[in-house]
Amino acid sequence: MVIVLKPGTEKAKQAQLVDWLKGMGVGVHISEGDFQTVLGLIGSVDGIDMELIESLSIVDSVKRVSETFKCCNRKFHPEDTVVSVGNVKVGGGHFCRIAGPCSVESEEQIVGIARAVKAAGADMLRGGAFKPRTSPYDFQGLKATGLELLKIAKQETGLPIVSEIMSAADLPLFEDVDVLQVGARNMQNFDLLKELGHVDKPILLKRGLANTLKELLMSAEYIMASGNENIILCERGIRTYSDYMRNTLDLAAVPMLHELSHLPVIVDPSHATGIARMVGPMAMAAAACGSDGLIIEVHNDPIHALCDGAQSIRPEEFAVISAKIDAVRSAAFGEVASGAESGAVPGKAGGSVVSIDAKGDRNRKVV
C-alpha cells in the first residue's frame, strides 16, 4: 500500500501517522519528493483499514500496490475462464443461451417450455422456484415443489437447469440444480456469497440494482475466496431515471468486465428492459459487444398472448433471436463457438472474441 500525503503536511502530523502505522505492525518507507511525500508500507497490510487512512486530513490518496480483486482479476489469470455445466460451456469463446419462464408454475408449463426452448436452440433451462418479491403478499414461488418440477423438465429434455437461491439454508433443496443464481437484491448478501464459495456448482451472479462493476467483482471475489471459482457474471440493467423501460441495460459493462476479469459475462435483456419487444434488439447488441451468453425469459402461457409489453417472449421469437446470434458474433469477431459442446472450437479460449481493434486480440489492460 502506498500513501500519498498532501503537499505541505506538517512534519508532526506525518510522524504521528508513521508511528501509528508502525504500531499496526507494518514497515514504512518514506519517500520525500519535491511535490509530495509518499509512504510505502512494507509487510502485511491486511490489518490496515484503507478507507480510514484515506479519510485522514493529511492524506491525499491511498493506493493498493496489490490489486483489490485477486481471484477474478485478468491480470493474474490472463486466460478466459470457461465454466462447464454438463456438456455446456460458457466463456472462452463459448456462447450460452439460457431460456425459460420467470416462475415455475406447473409440470405441464415447465416441461412444455423446456421442450420449446430446447428446439429453439437453448443450452440451459431457467425457472424461478424461490422468487424475491418486493411485497410479502405477492407470489413467492413454488419453492421445493418448483425445484422438483424443474428436475422433471431436465430429465425430459436433458437441459441443465438454472434457478435462484435466496438463502444458504435452502441449499439441500438445490441438489439437482446445475447452476445457482444469486439475484440482484442479494448481490451484497455477503453471508450467502461466502456459503456459495463452499458449493461445488457454478454460480450465476447478477449485478445489483445500483452496484458498480467493482462491487460486482468484489462479490464474485467473496465466492472465489471461499473456494468456488466457477462464476458467471450477469449484467441485467441498473436503476436510473430512464422512462419507458424498467432499467437501463449497461452493455458497456460487458467489454469492461472482460478487460478487468477472466470470468464469463452474460446479459439478461428481459429483466433489463421489462419489455418483450426490446429483448431481440438487446440480445443482438449483447452478442455484438462480446457477451458470453444470454438469459432470456420465454413463456408459452395463453394470457401472455394478450400482451406485447411484458418481458417474456414466445418460443418462436426466441428461435429467431437464437438463430441470428451466431451470425452477429461471426460478423463482429470472426469464427465463433456455441455453448453446446458439439459446436465448440477447441483451444480458442476466447482470444479474439471481444476484440475489435486492429491487432486482432482482446485488449486485457486493466484500468
Place this chain on the structure above:
Amino acid sequence: MVIVLKPGTEKAKQAQLVDWLKGMGVGVHISEGDFQTVLGLIGSVDGIDMELIESLSIVDSVKRVSETFKCCNRKFHPEDTVVSVGNVKVGGGHFCRIAGPCSVESEEQIVGIARAVKAAGADMLRGGAFKPRTSPYDFQGLKATGLELLKIAKQETGLPIVSEIMSAADLPLFEDVDVLQVGARNMQNFDLLKELGHVDKPILLKRGLANTLKELLMSAEYIMASGNENIILCERGIRTYSDYMRNTLDLAAVPMLHELSHLPVIVDPSHATGIARMVGPMAMAAAACGSDGLIIEVHNDPIHALCDGAQSIRPEEFAVISAKIDAVRSAAFGEVASGAESGAVPGKAGGSVVSIDAKGDRNRKVV
C-alpha cells in the same frame, strides 16, 4: 383490484382476459364508461399477479383497491407507533439519540466511547460486530467477541445496544443486543426479513442504496407480516452522482415516510455524508424536518485526530449537536419529548411533531 382497459380494446381480447380471470377464481364486474372499460375483481386476488396484468397490451393500468402496504400503513393505524427499548422510546414525539463507533475494536474502546456518548446525551449505543464489507479481504468485524464487548459496555453504562445482523443463523449470538439493525445491503434480503419477523426485539431497518420509499415500506411489511411490529425506519443516504460526499441524504423521505406510515423514522448523517464536518448540519436538518431520532458515529481513537474528513465525530462534537437538538425541535414543532423516559411527554403521540401547516396537526394524507 381494479383493471382499467385501454380505450378501443377489442371485445374478443377483453373477453379472453375476463375468462382467464374467472379461471383464476375471482369474480369480474365489468363497468363500461364512455371513455374506458373498468374491470372490478371480486373475491381474493392473492393469486393474481398484478405485474403480469399490468403488462398486458390491452391494459391501461391496474390499481389495488386495498393498499399495497397494510401493517405499516398510517391509513389503517393513524397513531404513531412508539418503539420501546428498555426505558427509551422512539417515535410519537420521543426523539432518540443513538451513538457509538463504526466497529467494536476493544473493551477499552467501546466502554470508553459508551461512557462518553452517554455523558453527551446518547440514549443508545451503536457498534458494529458483524461488518458488511465490499471486499472479502477487509476487516469483517470482531463478530461474537464484538457482541460480548458491547454487552460489557451496556452493563457499564446502562445504554441499550444496537448492532447489525447479517444472517438469521447468527440470531443466537444477538441475545443481549437490544435492537437488531438490518443494513442497507440487506434491505431486500427477504429471507432475513422474514426471520426477523419472528424475533421479539425492535428492528432498525435501513433504506437500501438505491431503494424507493415504497420498497423500504414493503421490506418493513415483510417483518411486520411475520409478527414483529417494532420497526424503526432509517434514512441513510442514497447513491447518486453527487460529488464531495459519499451519498445523497434524502431528508424529504422523513416527512413523506411519516405521512405514509406510523413507524418512527430516524436519520444516519454519518453514513449519508461520510464526512464528520457535515454530521452536525445534517443532524440539525433531520431534527427540524421531524425525524424521530439520529444514529451517529462517534469515535475516541487517536488516529482520527489526524482527520476531519472521516465520518466519525468526537464525543465533544456529539455533545454540542445533542444539546441543540431539543431547541431546534422546539422551534419547529413546539413542545417536544426526548427519547429517555424521564423526558417523555405522556399522551403526546407525536401529533404536532411534523406539522408545519396552519392547522397545527400532522397531515396524514397518503399519496
Place this chain on the structure above:
Amino acid sequence: MVIVLKPGTEKAKQAQLVDWLKGMGVGVHISEGDFQTVLGLIGSVDGIDMELIESLSIVDSVKRVSETFKCCNRKFHPEDTVVSVGNVKVGGGHFCRIAGPCSVESEEQIVGIARAVKAAGADMLRGGAFKPRTSPYDFQGLKATGLELLKIAKQETGLPIVSEIMSAADLPLFEDVDVLQVGARNMQNFDLLKELGHVDKPILLKRGLANTLKELLMSAEYIMASGNENIILCERGIRTYSDYMRNTLDLAAVPMLHELSHLPVIVDPSHATGIARMVGPMAMAAAACGSDGLIIEVHNDPIHALCDGAQSIRPEEFAVISAKIDAVRSAAFGEVASGAESGAVPGKAGGSVVSIDAKGDRNRKVV
C-alpha cells in the same frame, strides 16, 4: 384530455373543478362509472395546465387523448424519416458514419484526419469549433477560425461537416456547416431549439445528461414545431453511478426511440464511454440493435499515441470498426444500406431494420 377522479370524491369538489374547467372555455362530459368518475374535456385544451390538474387532490390521473408529441411521433408518420445531407442519407435503412476529432486544432490536423476517416469509410466529418467546457478557464475552441478550417477540410475531401452550435447568435458563422449539433448540455435550451426550427439544415440533437426519452423527443418537437423536420437523434450516454466509464450508454434507447418516433437515431460511443478501447464493442452493439449511424471521435495526434484510455481512436481502428458494421447489420437485419447514396437500397425505408421478431417487420407500437 381525460381527467380520472379519485374514488369517493365529494360532489361539491367535483362540481368546483367542472365549473373551473368550463370557465377555461372547454366543454366537460361527465362519465360516472361504478368505480371512478371520468371527465372528458371537449374543445381546445391548450389553455389547461395538465400538471396543475394532475396535482389536485381529487384527481387520480390525467391523460391526453391526443399524443404529447406530434411531429416526431411514429403513430402519425409511420414511415422512417430519411435525413439527407448532400449525398449522404441517414435513417430508413441508411447507416451513417460520422468521424473526426473532438476539437478542430489546425488546418493540418483537420484536413489530415478528414482524409484518413474518409479513406476508412466515414460519410461525414465531425469537429468541434465552439466547445462547451465545464470550466471557463478551459479551451473554448477555435470558434470562427475552427469553422473556417472545417470548411477547408470539406473542400479537400467532399465530406459534409457536423459541428456544435451553442448559441443562436452564432448562426451566421455556421453557413457552411452541413449539420448543426445541439450538445447534451443544451438539449433543454428551448430558445436555441426554437431558433433552430427556423433553420434549413439538419439538426443532430444529443440526449441530455440525465434526460428521459420523452424529454428528448419533446426537445425534437420544439425544433419541428418551429418548422425544421430534419432531425437526427443521438444517444450519448447518461450520468449514473457506474464506475470505470464516464457515462452509461443506454442502447435500449435506440429500439425504443425507433418505436416512438420516425426520426433516425445514431449513437456516440466515444463520449458515452470516454475510453477508446470501448468504442469498438459499443459501435458493434449499436449497429446490432438498429442504430442508424455512429458518431465517433478519431484523432491522429502523436500525443494520443501515449494513450489507450482516452476516448479518441486512431483512423486505422476506425477503419476496422467501419468495415465490420455492414456485416453486423446484415447478420441482425438482413440486407442493409450504407449512408452513402451509392450503397442505398431504394424503397427499403428501414422496414426490416430493427425487427427481430418472427413477423419480420419493425414493431411500431407506441407504449
Place this chain on the structure above:
Amino acid sequence: MVIVLKPGTEKAKQAQLVDWLKGMGVGVHISEGDFQTVLGLIGSVDGIDMELIESLSIVDSVKRVSETFKCCNRKFHPEDTVVSVGNVKVGGGHFCRIAGPCSVESEEQIVGIARAVKAAGADMLRGGAFKPRTSPYDFQGLKATGLELLKIAKQETGLPIVSEIMSAADLPLFEDVDVLQVGARNMQNFDLLKELGHVDKPILLKRGLANTLKELLMSAEYIMASGNENIILCERGIRTYSDYMRNTLDLAAVPMLHELSHLPVIVDPSHATGIARMVGPMAMAAAACGSDGLIIEVHNDPIHALCDGAQSIRPEEFAVISAKIDAVRSAAFGEVASGAESGAVPGKAGGSVVSIDAKGDRNRKVV
C-alpha cells in the same frame, strides 16, 4: 499543474510526454520518487488540456496546484459574500425569503399574492414570465407582459422581483427585474452565463437536474470570470429514482457549498419536492442546516384550494413557515439576522451561521 506518472512508466514514453509539454511552452520539473515520478509544470498551463493529459496511459493523475474555481472559492475569499438587492441582503448571516407564484397570470393575481407574501414575511417576490416547459405546446409564460405585471406588483409593495431569464436576447426586457434567475435546464448554457457576467444585477443560479456541486460552482465561475460577482446559488433537488416526490432535495449541498465557496446558498423546497405538504418540513430543514434563504411558491388561486398535492402553498401557510424560520436558525446557530435591512446584525458576516462544532466557527476547509 502536477502530473503523476504510473509506476514503471517506460523512460521513452516519459521523454515523449516531456517533449510534448515543452513544445506547448511550459517548463517541466521532473521529480523521481521511489514509487512514482512526478512532473511539475512551470509557467502558464492555460493551453494544456488537463483531461487529455489525464487520459494518457502512462499518467496516473493530474492535479492543478492552483484551484479549479477561483472567483467563487472560499479559500481565496474567506468572508461570506453578502448580495444586496435594494434593502435586502442575502448571505453573511442574512436570511432571505423569496415567495410568489410559479407563473405571472394577471395583474390581480400577482399584486394580490405580492401583498399577501409581503404581509407574511417575504423579502422578495418571485414570478415566472418566461417559462421553460418540456413541451412546446405547454404555456410558455406571459413574457414581456408578465414582466410588466411584476413591475406593477413591485411598485405596489416595494418588494424586489426575481424572474427567470432564458436567453441573453431578452435582457432589455429585464431592466426592472432585480434578480435574474438562471433555471436548472440552463445551468450549463455557457453562452447565457457569459452574457450575465456583464450584467449589473444579482444572478440566482439554480443547480441543474443532474449536476454536481463542482459543476454548479464552475457555472458560477463563468459568470464571475466575466465580471459579475453577485451570485446566489440555489439547491432545488436532483433527479434520482426516488418515488412519491419529484426530485431529491440534496440538503447536504448547503453546508458543503458553504465550505467550498463564499457565495450565499438558498433552497427551493417547492420544486425539489413538488408537493405543498413537504414544503414546510424542508424549509425548516434548510434553515437548520445553514441555508441563506428560501424560494417558495405561493398561490392564491381558488383552483388550488382543491389541491394539497401541488407544489404551491397558501399565503397563510407561508406565514407559519416564515415565522418559525428565525426560531429554528436561532436554535441551531445562536443570534441571527433576517434578510430585511432593519433586522440585520451588522458585522456578523455569517461567521457562526453554519457552525455546529465545538469551536463555534464555521469550518471553511476546502475538500
